[in-house]
Amino acid sequence: MAPDALERKKQEKSVGLKELPGDYSSLVLRFAPNPNGPLSLGHSRGVVINSEYAKMYGGKVVLRFDDTDTKVKPPIPDAYSWIEEEFEWISGRSADIVIRASDRMPIYLDYARKMIQDGHGYVCRCKSEEFREFRNLKEECPCRNKSIEGNIADWEEMNERVIESGGAVVRVKTEMTLPNPALRDWPALRIQHKPHPMVGDKYKVWPLLDFQSAIEDHEQGVTHIIRGKDLMDSTRKQTLLYEHFGWEYPVALYWGRVKVHEYGGFSTSSIREAIDSGSKEGWDDPRLPTIKALQRRGFCSDSLREFWIDLGLSQKDISIPLQTLESFNARIIDPKTERRVFVGDPSEILLEGELPTSDLRLPRHPENPKAGNRNWEVGGPVAIQSSDVGDGVVRLKDFADVKIVDEYANIESFEKSDERRIIHWLPLKNSRKARLVIPNGDEINELNGLLEDIDLVIGDVYQLERVGFARLDRFEEDFTAVLIWLHS
RNA sequence: GCUCGUGUGGUGUAGUUCGGUCCAUCAUGCCGCCCUUUCGAGGCGGCGACCCGGGUUCAAAUCCCGGCACGAGCACCA
Numbered sequence: 237m238a239p240d241a242l243e244r245k246k247q248e249k250s251v252g253l254k255e256l257p258g259d260y261s262s263l264v265l266r267f268a269p270n271p272n273g274p275l276s277l278g279h280s281r282g283v284v285i286n287s288e289y290a291k292m293y294g295g296k297v298v299l300r301f302d303d304t305d306t307k308v309k310p311p312i313p314d315a316y317s318w319i320e321e322e323f324e325w326i327s328g329r330s331a332d333i334v335i336r337a338s339d340r341m342p343i344y345l346d347y348a349r350k351m352i353q354d355g356h357g358y359v360c361r362c363k364s365e366e367f368r369e370f371r372n373l374k375e376e377c378p379c380r381n382k383s384i385e386g387n388i389a390d391w392e393e394m395n396e397r398v399i400e401s402g403g404a405v406v407r408v409k410t411e412m413t414l415p416n417p418a419l420r421d422w423p424a425l426r427i428q429h430k431p432h433p434m435v436g437d438k439y440k441v442w443p444l445l446d447f448q449s450a451i452e453d454h455e456q457g458v459t460h461i462i463r464g465k466d467l468m469d470s471t472r473k474q475t476l477l478y479e480h481f482g483w484e485y486p487v488a489l490y491w492g493r494v495k496v497h498e499y500g501g502f503s504t505s506s507i508r509e510a511i512d513s514g515s516k517e518g519w520d521d522p523r524l525p526t527i528k529a530l531q532r533r534g535f536c537s538d539s540l541r542e543f544w545i546d547l548g549l550s551q552k553d554i555s556i557p558l559q560t561l562e563s564f565n566a567r568i569i570d571p572k573t574e575r576r577v578f579v580g581d582p583s584e585i586l587l588e589g590e591l592p593t594s595d596l597r598l599p600r601h602p603e604n605p606k607a608g609n610r611n612w613e614v615g616g617p618v619a620i621q622s623s624d625v626g627d628g629v630v631r632l633k634d635f636a637d638v639k640i641v642d643e644y645a646n647i648e649s650f651e652k653s654d655e656r657r658i659i660h661w662l663p664l665k666n667s668r669k670a671r672l673v674i675p676n677g678d679e680i681n682e683l684n685g686l687l688e689d690i691d692l693v694i695g696d697v698y699q700l701e702r703v704g705f706a707r708l709d710r711f712e713e714d715f716t717a718v719l720i721w722l723h724s
Numbered sequence: 725g726c727u728c729g730u731g732u733g734g735u736g737u738a739g740u741u742c743g744g745u746c747c748a749u750c751a752u753g754c755c756g757c758c759c760u761u762u763c764g765a766g767g768c769g770g771c772g773a774c775c776c777g778g779g780u781u782c783a784a785a786u787c788c789c790g791g792c793a794c795g796a797g798c799a800c801c802a
Contacts, residue, residue: 247738247739247745247746247749248738248749249738249749249750249751250738250749250750251738251750269802270801270802272802302802304802305801307800307801308799308801309801309802360800363800364799368798371798372725372726372798403800404800415727416727416728416797417725417727417798418726418727418728418797418798419727420798422798426800442800444799444800445801449802464796465728465730465795465796465797466795466796466797467796467797467802468728468729468796468797469727469728469796469797470797472728472797490729492729492796493795497735504802505801546737546751547736548737548738550736550737551729551730552729552730552736552795553729553730553794553795553796554735554736554737555735556735556736556752557736557752557753559752560751560752563751563752564751566765567765570765571765575762602760602765603765603766631761632761634762652761657763658761658762659762660762699764700762701762701764703763703764704763704764724764
């Protein structure tokens with residue numbers, strides 16, 4: 237009889253995102269970037285995970301700009317619209333609700349005042365180093381037992397610009413004996429006198445992330461918070477605040493840190509510095525891990541979605557090669573990417589022998605005849621890659637077996653007659669000067685050559701035969717085509 | 725130091741809740757072959773893993789204890 241082994245069914249890998257815990261019947265999620273620059277590859281994880289879950293359960297995503305810092309990470313005015321557009325590009329839909337923390341300051345300040353009034357918060361005028369001492373010693377600082385009236389008076393002074401920046405902070409009253417030092421009377425609001433790029437100098441007291449985010453999540457009715465596990469203590473801090481207000485904290489889920497080999501560690505601030513110092517061209521410099529750069533190189537948004545969904549919500553810290561994303565992208569774009577020839581470092585040769593009288597008709601896509609043809613004039617000189625000459629016995633792809641001697645290529649057969657190497661080539665008549673720009677770590681490598689000059693559309697991605705995928709970025713004044721390397 | 729989190733092939737990932745259906749899934753990578761007028765795509769095959777040590781149990785990737793490693797938080801940044 238059949239052994240058990242034949243009946244045993246192989247286990248399967250579950251695909252897609254796992255079921256969300258908690259009640260997701262009226263799901264509200266949020267994605268909360270700082271508009272101190274456009275979105276990066278890392279941000280796209282938040283966009284994808286949140287928007288995919290919203291799609292799964294018919295929920296909503298709030299796009300919230302956490303722009304409450306004017307000093308360390310000041311917002312860039314243009315970044316608000318960049319991010320809205322990038323969110324839409326990545327997720328394939330626009331955010332359901334878009335809000336800016338800087339527009340909602342009165343709400344935060346009201347809650348802060350209420351917290352003080354209720355005795356759950358206090359104005360602390362210790363220096364940060366002094367407070368750190370108290371925190372480490374699990375001791376209460378002198379400001380902690382001030383009367384509510386005294387705290388309200390200090391609060392007024394903070395808001396009336398009587399107290400200088402750095403002179404006072406509002407703390408949430410927890411317990412100084414809490415085992416986790418991060419939770420002991422954590423800071424909720426501080427003074428910033430540097431004007432905000434969007435709302436000017438209207439406010440003197442600004443909430444910190446943990447406070448602003450907690451209040452706004454409640455205001456928006458957020459049901460699930462999905463964020464990096466570096467924010468686990470934020471959850472704990474905010475839960476204590478919610479207890480003060482008598483609110484129920486959303487379900488929190490986390491992902492671990494992701495490092496992409498090719499990009500290493502980076503931050504929006506560090507990219508901004510690199511651009512300001514001139515070591516990078518701009519936010520879309522192809523070496524950068526920004527969404528703008530990935531778009532410019534020709535990545536499609538589906539690849540980003542598949543990539544992040546495949547990674548899922550693991551709390552593991554991972555380091556992954558860009559190649560993984562590239563393989564997703566290649567699989568998706570290959571069926572719809574037209575072929576062209578790019579000859580890098582070209583050598584000119586002349587064809588000898590009997591030439592066909594009609595043009596050579598090549599498919600724009602080998603698996604999709606409907607895409608049509610590219611027609612080449614085979615008379616006249618042609619270009620081949622210098623490194624392809626070898627012993628001279630090669631097949632010019634889609635054309636003929638030739639033997640190359642010096643500058644001449646003798647046509648031996650149109651049919652494929654043996655196992656000789658197949659190389660790509662290009663009639664000069666059908667070519668134009670081109671430059672392939674290849675990002676390589678912190679460098680940019682450039683390869684000069686000739687590009688098949690047939691129906692080239694700026695912004696389109698082509699598969700350069702035997703080379704790889706690249707996107708046509710622009711034409712220069714002398715008509716040189718500039719291609720940006722995507723991947724092989 | 726305190727607190728928290730995570731450990732499955734080279735890289736990711738499924739399985740861990742409720743131990744057996746797991747001599748462990750899938751992808752990517754690498755190797756080989758087939759097909760092919762691309763070194764692309766596709767097809768087929770192969771390589772390769774449960775952090776370590778105890779314990780419970782007929783049975784542990786899965787439960788318990790103890791190590792170890794890595795990461796994060798302890799900012800008047802987000």
